[in-house]
Amino acid sequence: MSGRPALLGWVRRWGxxxxxxxxxxxxxxxxxxxxxxxxxxxxxxxxxxxxxxVLAEARAPLETRGRGFMVSAAEYTIQTLYHNxxxxxxxxxxxxxxxxxxxxxxxxxxxxxxxxxxVDPLYRxxxxxxxxxxxxxxGFSTFAALNVALPLVGVQPFTALLGSAALAGLALAPALRRxxxxxxxxxxLAVVVALVAVGLVWVGRGLVPPAPLFLAEKTAARDVDNxxxxxxxxxxxxxxxxxxxxxxxxxxxxxHAPAGLRQAIEHVWRKNxxxxxxxxxxxxxxxxxxxxxxxxxxxxxxxxxxGRYAVDVMTASGQLIGRLxxxxxP
Numbered sequence: 063m064s065g066r067p068a069l070l071g072w073v074r075r076w077g078x079x080x081x082x083x084x085x086x087x088x089x090x091x092x093x094x095x096x097x098x099x100x101x102x103x104x105x106x107x108x109x110x111x112x113x114x115x116v117l118a119e120a121r122a123p124l125e126t127r128g129r130g131f132m133v134s135a136a137e138y139t140i141q142t143l144y145h146n147x148x149x150x151x152x153x154x155x156x157x158x159x160x161x162x163x164x165x166x167x168x169x170x171x172x173x174x175x176x177x178x179x180x181v182d183p184l185y186r187x188x189x190x191x192x193x194x195x196x197x198x199x200x201g202f203s204t205f206a207a208l209n210v211a212l213p214l215v216g217v218q219p220f221t222a223l224l225g226s227a228a229l230a231g232l233a234l235a236p237a238l239r240r241x242x243x244x245x246x247x248x249x250x251l252a253v254v255v256a257l258v259a260v261g262l263v264w265v266g267r268g269l270v271p272p273a274p275l276f277l278a279e280k281t282a283a284r285d286v287d288n289x290x291x292x293x294x295x296x297x298x299x300x301x302x303x304x305x306x307x308x309x310x311x312x313x314x315x316x317x318h319a320p321a322g323l324r325q326a327i328e329h330v331w332r333k334n335x336x337x338x339x340x341x342x343x344x345x346x347x348x349x350x351x352x353x354x355x356x357x358x359x360x361x362x363x364x365x366x367x368x369g370r371y372a373v374d375v376m377t378a379s380g381q382l383i384g385r386l387x388x389x390x391x392p
Contacts, residue, residue, distance in 0.1 A: 071324045103150055103211045107204060110143040114200065117237035138182075138368030141189075143181035144203045148172050151210045151273070158271035160385050165271045172206055175199065197237050201259070205230035210273050216322035217270040220379035227263040231256025272377050273366040275325065275346070276355030279316040280375075288311045298389040301367035310361035313373045313386055316353030323348035326378035330360040368392045 118135045124132050152172050159169040178185050179199070189195045205226045212222035233244070235252035242248050263270070280297070283291035284307045291314040304311060312327060325346045331339040341358035348354070363371075368390050375383040 100214045103147065103207050105123040106143055106147050106150070107207055107211075110140060110147070110200075110203070111236065113140055113143070114199050118236040118239040121240075139184055140200075141179050141182070141282055143368060144199050145176060147203045147207045148176040148179065151206050152176060154201070154273040154276075155206070155271050156212045157276040158273040158383070160271075160382050162383050163385065164269050165382055168270050171202070175202060175206075193237075193240065197234055198235055201230045201234055201250060201255075204233045205259075206376055209270065213274055213323055214320045216320070218323070218325055219275060219377055220267070221379060223263055223267060223270060223272075223379075223381075224260050228256045231259040268380055268382065270381065272381040272383055275319050275323075275377075275383050277315055278318040279314070279355075280384060280386040281314050281387060282371075282373075282386060282388045283312050283314055285359070286314050289355045289357070290314075291357075295388055301390050301392055304363065304367050304390055306360065309367065310363055311371075312359040313356055314355070314357040315373075315375050315384070315386065316355045317346045317350030317375065317383060318350075318353040319346050321349030327356070327383065328376050328378065330374040330376055331358075331360050332372045332374070333363065338364065 076230050109301075111137055117133070117140075125128065154171045155172050159166050161169075178188060189199060208226035208229055209222055212225060213219050217225065232249075233247045234255055237253050238255075239245060239248040240359055242251060281291050282294075282295040284293040286292065291312070294314075295311070299311075315329070317325075317327065319325060323346070325348075327343050327346055329339075329341040329343060330337060331341070339358075339360050343356045343358060346354040346356070358373075363369075370387070370389055372385055372387045374385050377383060
């Protein structure tokens with residue numbers, strides 16, 4: 063019988079986490095199956111904010127009346143909403159992030175947040191009892207979700223980026239209510255936080271993938287004809303071949319974007335890490351399943367031809383959509 067209490071203790075400690083992780087993975091599966099996820103994201107955000115606001119007012123009376131279990135239930139619901147929100151948007155950031163660039167750090171933050179909120183003992187140890195960590199979870203989850211949701215209704219990614227930062231800061235008002243006296247002070251502090259968040263996002267915009275934009279296709283080629291690559295290059299090409307092609311190459315990219323979205327982009331050519339060309343392109347028009355097709359050509363790669371080349375597909379505001387790398391060998 064001694065094993066039974068130990069088993070019950072293990073279930074109490076880890077059972078909720080396992081169920082939460084399973085539900086989160088089920089949520090991720092639903093998202094990836096293409097159901098109307100925008101409504102889910104907005105609904106989860108509204109529910110999250112409502113529970114945080116109600117708990118800000120009701121926590122003290124409930125604890126005074128000995129109903130701490132209701133507070134615990136509300137906190138667990140908030141934790142679950144964080145978890146599901148981050149899992150909803152994780153595929154969008156995974157598709158949009160470039161792993162060999164700084165914006166992979168934001169993807170790692172979303173994945174880490176989803177993992178921490180799935181493991182109840184870990185979340186409890188980090189967040190509960192540490193108000194600033196709870197505020198960080200609320201702000202980060204709100205920002206990450208809105209940054210994906212707003213472009214789905216036609217908001218340009220950079221506007222969505224700044225707007226999401228502002229709204230995430232303002233959404234902290236109910237949580238900040240515990241730190242200050244009165245709602246007016248809480249909203250005043252939230253406005254300050256929102257302004258700081260917008261400034262930080264402006265400076266660090268290159269660290270955030272422009273989700274839900276992503277590269278659906280990319281290739282280097284001898285040329286592009288009728289929006290189709292001609293003699294595509296796979297990984298590397300000999301300098302002799304490039305010389306026969308006139309000393310230049312073309313890069314073809316297809317950018318996937320939501321319907322109704324219009325986004326200016328450019329190709330930034332680099333050779334051995336140095337920028338050799340910036341080519342503004344026609345604005346991306348969203349809605350095409352295969353992606354909006356565009357291309358640029360560098361007619362003279364410069365001598366010597368051999369080297370490591372990369373072409374970054376950038377938004378006009380400086381967010382990296384994706385990167386194509388290839389090598390010209392001797």
